[in-house]
Amino acid sequence: MKSIIRNISLLLLFGSITACSEKNVTVSYQEYPNAFRNPMKGFREFFAPGIDRVREEYPYPYGSITKEYMQWNMIEDDPNDGVDKIIAYSNHRWKGVEDMNVKVIPRVFLVWLEPWHGGKPKNPDNPDDLVGWHWPKGIAQEKGPYKQRANSVAAYVEEKDKNTPITGGYFDPSFPERVEKLVEKLGQAWDNDPRVAYVEMGIIGEWGEHHDPDLSTYWAPHDEPDHVVNRTWIPGMEKILGDAFAKAFKNKKVMVRYAYEFKDYEFGIYWDSWSQPQEIVRGYEEMKKLGDRWKTQPIGGEITWNWGDLARFKYFEEVVADKDTREYVMEQIRNLHCNHLGGITWADFNDPEFQKNAEILQKAMGYRFVINEFTYPKEIKGQENLSVSFSVVNTGSSPFYYNWPVEIALLDPVSHQKVWGKVLEDVDISEWMPGDNWSVNENTYQTAPETYHVQKNIPIDASIAKGKYILALTVLDPAGMQPSLRFANENYFEGGYHPMGYIGINEPIDDARLDPNSFFDIQSDKSLKYQIK
Missing domain, CATH: 3.20.20 (TIM Barrel)
Structure with a gap:
């Protein structure tokens, strides 16, 4: 009974958390309401x-x-x-x-x-x-x-x-x-x-x-x-x-x-x-x-x-x-x-x-990727893998035409700098298609865009200090492997990462919530760049 009451309370407090168990957290952040700069569109x-x-x-x-x-x-x-x-x-x-x-x-x-x-x-x-x-x-x-x-x-x-x-x-x-x-x-x-x-x-x-x-x-x-x-x-x-x-x-x-x-x-x-x-x-x-x-x-x-x-x-x-x-x-x-x-x-x-x-x-114009839902474990113990799943829909008009890598990362909870990251294998963002058959009268595609589901079991292949981190997602430009392409969601940090929530590494956490006041306006971020070699 206490567990049920606790989960209901979390749902009310978080707003963005749609499910929370003793092991996993499922978050659903709002779509970013405005247009913004994104590569090649x-x-x-x-x-x-x-x-x-x-x-x-x-x-x-x-x-x-x-x-x-x-x-x-x-x-x-x-x-x-x-x-x-x-x-x-x-x-x-x-x-x-x-x-x-x-x-x-x-x-x-x-x-x-x-x-x-x-x-x-x-x-x-x-x-x-x-x-x-x-x-x-x-x-x-x-x-x-x-x-x-x-x-x-x-x-x-x-x-x-x-x-x-x-x-x-x-x-x-x-x-x-x-x-x-x-x-x-x-x-x-x-x-x-x-x-x-x-x-x-x-x-x-x-x-x-x-x-x-x-x-x-x-x-x-x-x-x-x-x-x-x-x-x-x-x-x-x-x-x-x-x-x-x-x-x-x-x-x-x-x-x-x-x-x-x-x-x-x-x-x-x-x-x-x-x-x-x-x-x-x-x-x-x-x-x-x-x-x-x-x-x-x-x-x-x-x-x-x-x-x-x-x-x-x-x-x-x-x-x-x-x-x-x-x-x-x-x-x-x-x-x-x-x-x-x-x-x-x-x-x-x-x-x-x-x-x-x-x-x-x-x-x-172009693509517009919206994350509908993201699920991850509240804590990783010992040599456990990081199991994540998320769903994405393209509400734009075109795909993104190159297969840029999607990265899952652990960020320092204070500086928001990357501590560890891993490119997700077999995730091809150029396959995330928009809808088709546009209706002028209804102002929508008659063939709705498909929802793409990604589920990965990721080994933590590095020594990470015990503690509390922020789990985040981004798309990297292969030229320098730096964050570049952003999702159209409000949960965003300056520098290109979309934070999902707190996660414990060999340390339990009671509260996975992120402070919405820590989010940065996507359109205002001009810090992104890539490298030429």
């Missing part, structure tokens, strides 16, 4: 090197990934340039990202904007300038029949040149071999670089977006009604790129621009026109045809609000402040299982109204 940033000033509050409240357009001739100018040049320029451009726990999405490109679309040369005073043309040595200059329309960014071809091809540039005879060799070097430089989140294929077309010229004739060209071989599209380049990137990148996820291309490859997608009505058929509907591709490959891109129906907005803040547009973006995020979106570089995160609207989208 959510709003993606971009800064033009040498032009945009990186503000003092960087990284932004949600920024964990940033886009880097990498000019071909800056990473390889001469065909004999080695991998070291790519690494050196990457180090220059990505300096310090590891100290902010930020990952990079690089995209190699050649042309920012073609001259017949109003393109301007690179600023000679800014060696990192992205504007202009970045052809490496050995590739002949582009020559073709396009002319810019007056007072427009559009181009045209005179009737007499309707079949005239472009020479040089993408159509130089040496270009395919140069592409293959460059991509091989990119793989050697980036496939094991912990700073790289995903790799956007790029290379072809303005901004590396696989148009002007195109990689196939699936869709009509931008400036002409019909395709012209070796002018509006590059025969054979789709396979050259697909084979090269598939071979070069075994670890990093590769993303391509259009869902209707590279059908023979398992690549992710960067759709750079989210929520544009003009891109519904070409973008959204084609991406829907990919089926379950999102389960293994990231789906992302950006909200481009300087053209089409979104051109009515002057700022990104206005885009998400518009209720219909925000809900439209949300519908696409959920239906396409979006991992990340750009377009926010100059947004004002000090604006309370924008913070509120941005948080709605941030919570939906």
Whole structure:
């Protein structure tokens, strides 16, 4: 009877403890109510090197990934340039990202904007300038029949040149071999670089977006009604790129621009026109045809609000402040299982109204792992194993695309520093899937996300002093094996650990409760980082 009364009393006092016996404690903490930064998901940033000033509050409240357009001739100018040049320029451009726990999405490109679309040369005073043309040595200059329309960014071809091809540039005879060799070097430089989140294929077309010229004739060209071989599209380049990137990148996820291309490859997608009505058929509907591709490959891109129906907005803040547009973006995020979106570089995160609207989208993008329940023993005696079990649900829109290790740890009860830790074997967080079949009316997935159960019997393989400790859980970044990815639960300590409760090592404890006042706000923690070797 005393035991029953004691357990009921504990349940009332703890709030977070749902069961407590003489041996085990089961805890259930509240979900963290707000959005927060987590690796490789959510709003993606971009800064033009040498032009945009990186503000003092960087990284932004949600920024964990940033886009880097990498000019071909800056990473390889001469065909004999080695991998070291790519690494050196990457180090220059990505300096310090590891100290902010930020990952990079690089995209190699050649042309920012073609001259017949109003393109301007690179600023000679800014060696990192992205504007202009970045052809490496050995590739002949582009020559073709396009002319810019007056007072427009559009181009045209005179009737007499309707079949005239472009020479040089993408159509130089040496270009395919140069592409293959460059991509091989990119793989050697980036496939094991912990700073790289995903790799956007790029290379072809303005901004590396696989148009002007195109990689196939699936869709009509931008400036002409019909395709012209070796002018509006590059025969054979789709396979050259697909084979090269598939071979070069075994670890990093590769993303391509259009869902209707590279059908023979398992690549992710960067759709750079989210929520544009003009891109519904070409973008959204084609991406829907990919089926379950999102389960293994990231789906992302950006909200481009300087053209089409979104051109009515002057700022990104206005885009998400518009209720219909925000809900439209949300519908696409959920239906396409979006991992990340750009377009926010100059947004004002000090604006309370924008913070509120941005948080709605941030919570939906990518993964969001919530621990529903955690069970562990109150005391470990002698050589006993540590038996733990917990359940997790992904309330986000996408999985986490890499199998990062989950660690169980004992923390010092005062300093909260790790005393002992063990990576849980055979736990693959990339398999923790969200729901599917989004219902706009009900604002939920019709196919609910699965609850994943983990149960482990862990040997204590180190000498641990007798005493009282805090049992905690975290997900480590393999780059340095430090806490990085957080669960969306309120029980959190600064530095990346989620405390579950007190545990005794060869010492009984009467009270497993943690003081909620000792918890730290997840969004406020900027202490996390990873290491580069």
